[in-house]
Amino acid sequence: MKTASIIMQPIISVLGTFLLGLSFTMLIPGFLDLAENNLNWTGFFVSSLFTFFIGISLILINRGNNNKIEIKSAFILVVLSWLILSIFASLPFIASSGNLGITNSFFEAVSGLTTTGSTVISDLENTSRGIILWRAILQWLGGIGIIVSAISILPNLGVGGMQLFRLESSDTSEKILPRAASIATEITVLYIALSAICGISYWLIGLSSFDSLVHAMSTIATGGFSSRSDSLGGFNNVNLETIAIIFMIISSLPFVLYLKAIRGRPTDIIKDQQVRGFFKTLFIASIAVISYLIIFKDFVSFDAIRYSLFNVTSILTGTGFVTAEYDMWGTPIILVFLFITFIGGCAGSTTCGIKIFRLQIIYYNSKETIGKLISPNRVINKKYNGEHISQEITQSVITFLFIFIVTFIVLSILLSFTGLDLITSFSAAATSISNVGPGLGSMIGPSYNFYEISDIGKWLLSAGMLAGRLEFLTLIVVFNKSFWK
Numbered sequence: 001m002k003t004a005s006i007i008m009q010p011i012i013s014v015l016g017t018f019l020l021g022l023s024f025t026m027l028i029p030g031f032l033d034l035a036e037n038n039l040n041w042t043g044f045f046v047s048s049l050f051t052f053f054i055g056i057s058l059i060l061i062n063r064g065n066n067n068k069i070e071i072k073s074a075f076i077l078v079v080l081s082w083l084i085l086s087i088f089a090s091l092p093f094i095a096s097s098g099n100l101g102i103t104n105s106f107f108e109a110v111s112g113l114t115t116t117g118s119t120v121i122s123d124l125e126n127t128s129r130g131i132i133l134w135r136a137i138l139q140w141l142g143g144i145g146i147i148v149s150a151i152s153i154l155p156n157l158g159v160g161g162m163q164l165f166r167l168e169s170s171d172t173s174e175k176i177l178p179r180a181a182s183i184a185t186e187i188t189v190l191y192i193a194l195s196a197i198c199g200i201s202y203w204l205i206g207l208s209s210f211d212s213l214v215h216a217m218s219t220i221a222t223g224g225f226s227s228r229s230d231s232l233g234g235f236n237n238v239n240l241e242t243i244a245i246i247f248m249i250i251s252s253l254p255f256v257l258y259l260k261a262i263r264g265r266p267t268d269i270i271k272d273q274q275v276r277g278f279f280k281t282l283f284i285a286s287i288a289v290i291s292y293l294i295i296f297k298d299f300v301s302f303d304a305i306r307y308s309l310f311n312v313t314s315i316l317t318g319t320g321f322v323t324a325e326y327d328m329w330g331t332p333i334i335l336v337f338l339f340i341t342f343i344g345g346c347a348g349s350t351t352c353g354i355k356i357f358r359l360q361i362i363y364y365n366s367k368e369t370i371g372k373l374i375s376p377n378r379v380i381n382k383k384y385n386g387e388h389i390s391q392e393i394t395q396s397v398i399t400f401l402f403i404f405i406v407t408f409i410v411l412s413i414l415l416s417f418t419g420l421d422l423i424t425s426f427s428a429a430a431t432s433i434s435n436v437g438p439g440l441g442s443m444i445g446p447s448y449n450f451y452e453i454s455d456i457g458k459w460l461l462s463a464g465m466l467a468g469r470l471e472f473l474t475l476i477v478v479f480n481k482s483f484w485k
Helices: 004-035 040-061 071-089 091-095 101-113 129-157 173-204 209-220 238-251 255-262 267-271 273-296 301-316 331-343 356-374 391-416 422-433 455-469 473-478
Strands: none
Touching: 004 040, 004 071, 004 091, 004 129, 040 071, 040 091, 040 129, 071 091, 071 101, 071 129, 071 455, 071 473, 091 101, 091 129, 101 129, 101 455, 129 173, 129 209, 129 255, 173 209, 173 238, 173 255, 209 238, 238 301, 255 267, 267 273, 273 301, 273 331, 273 356, 301 331, 331 422, 356 391, 391 422, 391 455, 391 473, 422 455
């Protein structure tokens, strides 16, 4: 049996590499603030230097070690990566002139890296552009990290039914890191290309270069951080909203399908059951909201379509951009938005939540169970995109869904103990574990932020965001005593 030190050695080296990369990215917003004579540049440079020192120290400590990342190491690496990077990513916020403090800074960093988009910064218009850019960079980095994990790591860990999306028939644990590096290269190139196209599109319809860059990174990462306190609604631009809808949808579909399309198999996107399920969900939710606004709220057709389609897409994809106070549209609409908050987009994208494929697996399993009640001897061969749905996958999905629901209930109860009302507690818990962003109600609704939440509440929500991004089971496995035996 391998000792804990042997398991941790390759992890330390990888974490050191991640921190080195993070330290260099801190210099980008630092130079921006320096060029604009904003004193926040010192905070970025000091944070970068400290992060670089820790990163290079971790690499030197592990110098000469050639141990490979195996299954047990991969579980620990996934958890520690998100946690440690969040801690160091919070340093520029702590050192900024905004006096955010440790709690708010950590919350903002976690929200950025997990692409949640919840914020504690109220006056973005008067916030340094370096800090605004840093928030966007965190979401952009978090987005690419999520895709790589979802495609190359989580399937090999068998988390929440993700083994259904293994790219190779072999699940040899010693090859996890090389596969991740190979796939990451292709995905990163595609990710950068989509970000550039999105940014140029924003610029062509009139946004400044800075706003185009910030919103492109947030859109492709389905994160939702904006340079405006009113989010995209502050621009009041239909063309902007249309472009955002297109790229939010693009970012919510499996990126591996784009690679297949580039390699000459574009029809795989149309045939994919998860993609079709996503568009069906988007269509049904949008039609329901549009119809309600026209019939019961006397919206003109254009406004009903405009505001419904954008905000439904934003919440379903987990982006969190807002253009209207949809929590004021009535209880039925609140329930619709709360429901789609849980769903999320597709596996292998930047989105989080339960994800479409898991709901489809549950549906197929329920259909099979009902069918056997009617015809006990009937044999049903369940398939998903041509792949057999094993009992292992079904059980994994059911376990994930159970833990998701339990986490939501427990987090809601704990938040209520901090003094939050029912709607705020429920929506805050939902938006954190689903990594969506805005909540519901008069405190954290689409027109507000999370600044008024208590410090205890923010730490709980930060934990919820990390748990949701880690797909729950990854976190539970690492904290299980038998894992370390």
